[in-house]
Amino acid sequence: MFxxxxxxxxxxxxxxxxxxxxxxxxxxxxxxxxxxxxxxxxQEKAAPSLALLPSLARELGVTTDYLIAGDDCVITDVISxxxxxxxxxxxxKRLLISMVEELRRASTPESTIE
Numbered sequence: 001m002f003x004x005x006x007x008x009x010x011x012x013x014x015x016x017x018x019x020x021x022x023x024x025x026x027x028x029x030x031x032x033x034x035x036x037x038x039x040x041x042x043q044e045k046a047a048p049s050l051a052l053l054p055s056l057a058r059e060l061g062v063t064t065d066y067l068i069a070g071d072d073c074v075i076t077d078v079i080s081x082x083x084x085x086x087x088x089x090x091x092x093k094r095l096l097i098s099m100v101e102e103l104r105r106a107s108t109p110e111s112t113i114e
Contacts (some may be wrong), residue, residue, distance in 0.1 A: 012067055014042040015059045019086060030059050058082065 040046035061084025
């Protein structure tokens, strides 16, 4: 609820994007869609596809349950948690995400040295 009424999917996306200081352009680029598509979703003139929804949630550092229904859920993915942390700067988030991705690559079976 927001101001005594139900907040829409588009408004939740916009609020979350703004709280992360991410532009429509940046979000669109990360998702492989146009900024116009993000704008239409936020204005409730279009809806994200079912295929786009999980990626959108990951980029915003929330769950799909939060986007769809506004339900607060615990985020268990490290990268999503980093993206969702409002106390970190964008630069710090990028560095941490790079480290996590590198650690994941280094820990895959084909990349380990025997």
